[in-house]
Amino acid sequence: MEQPKKINVYIITGFLGSGKTTVLNNLLKQFSTEKNVVIENEFGKINIDATLINGTFEFVYELTNGCICCSINNQLLETLTRIHTLENQPDNLFIETTGIADAGEIAANFTALYVAEAFDLKKIITVVDAENILFYKDSNIEVTKQIVAAGTVIINKSALVASEIITDIKDFIQAINPYTTIILSNDGSLDRMNLEIENSQKPLTPATIYKSESVHKIKTMLYETDDFFDIQKLKYELFKNLYLYYHQIYRIKGYVLNAENEVFLVQTTGKTVVISPVENQLILKSQLVFIGKELELKTIERLLKSAIVKNKKLQLF
Known part of the structure; x- marks a missing residue:
């Protein structure tokens, strides 16, 4: 058979x-x-x-x-x-x-x-x-x-x-x-x-060769916001902080919105930052995943703060 x-x-x-x-x-x-x-x-x-x-x-x-x-x-x-x-x-x-x-x-x-x-x-x-x-x-x-x-x-x-x-x-x-x-x-x-x-x-x-470990020392953090990003400022802030903290931040990836509701794909490796516009990708909020060591959400929020443009809809209230 x-x-x-x-x-x-x-x-x-x-x-x-x-x-x-x-x-x-x-x-x-x-x-x-x-x-x-x-x-x-x-x-x-x-x-x-x-x-x-x-x-x-x-x-x-x-x-x-x-x-x-x-x-x-x-x-x-x-x-x-x-x-x-x-x-x-x-x-x-x-x-x-x-x-x-x-x-x-x-x-x-x-x-x-x-x-x-x-x-x-x-x-x-x-x-x-x-x-x-x-x-x-x-x-x-x-x-x-x-x-x-x-x-x-x-x-x-x-x-x-x-x-x-x-x-x-x-x-x-x-x-x-x-x-x-x-x-x-x-x-x-x-x-x-x-x-x-x-x-x-x-x-x-x-x-x-190595004793297997079930827990990785690397940490992942998800940053989400309803606010918009100034894309040029975001690229500058990421580049600046990756240059300073490349030994801690291994990878950043995700999708973000600018004030015109346009979607951008964010990807970093080492000290390289790539932010590119994306078509046919619907997102309701900006989401960025940070992967590295000793990451804290408060530090990430502070890192991104200057690149945020407040959501105009939220400012009406």
């Missing part, structure tokens, strides 16, 4: 702001002739990245307010069961993890007998940010764990740093995972043919 076809699984991981969603979008375009489903995991209460996914896919399953490698691991297993019982079985499952996920812990779910019968874990893809990886590696064990587990490592935004830095990054990667395939990318591009390349040896899972 012919065995039922398994669902191919690709785990896309990488530290905060490395470009995971861009890699996911590029792969979805290349798999456009197949049936794809996506699991999008976000550490905070809202999932900004899920709104940025484009390409060909059947469903996006959002797992928020926790990391699937620890606190909401059961939700992952429940979601896998739902996918397996779909009437029209997908060909591929893409999992985009949080920026602080332990990819080895997630991959371990696919070794369970009842999961392995339905899913075939093809590749763990780890994305690293060429501009920031060497800074983050010493203060965040998650960076190392993600690389150790990877079958493929993408050095993203590679054109933004000198060749000597790229060499240092390669040396760091190969020192902890000599069996992974390293690919340079400027824009998160990855040829799907690279996913078919067999690694010379299966990388060690992080659990074989």
Whole structure:
């Protein structure tokens, strides 16, 4: 009797702001002739990245307010069961993890007998940010764990740093995972043919090297307001504070409104701030997610105060 076809699984991981969603979008375009489903995991209460996914896919399953490698691991297993019982079985499952996920812990779910019968874990893809990886590696064990587990490592935004830095990054990667395939990318591009390349040896899972911890030291804060933003002042304040506190604020992302009710997407990585207008995105209030260490809501409110333009509707009362 012919065995039922398994669902191919690709785990896309990488530290905060490395470009995971861009890699996911590029792969979805290349798999456009197949049936794809996506699991999008976000550490905070809202999932900004899920709104940025484009390409060909059947469903996006959002797992928020926790990391699937620890606190909401059961939700992952429940979601896998739902996918397996779909009437029209997908060909591929893409999992985009949080920026602080332990990819080895997630991959371990696919070794369970009842999961392995339905899913075939093809590749763990780890994305690293060429501009920031060497800074983050010493203060965040998650960076190392993600690389150790990877079958493929993408050095993203590679054109933004000198060749000597790229060499240092390669040396760091190969020192902890000599069996992974390293690919340079400027824009998160990855040829799907690279996913078919067999690694010379299966990388060690992080659990074989590090004691796994279920609680991450990194904190996420959600800032919400009904007021409007002066976009130029917001960009200045974020740039100024990231320059001063880049060692504490790893990532900021979200949507904000200006006084004309126009929507802007805010994304930061390291000291880089990008604020761009967005069409066909309806929001009722501005929401920004801050991810980093020792974050406090009062500090965030003070940081953003000068960029706020009071909501005119509220001033009528």
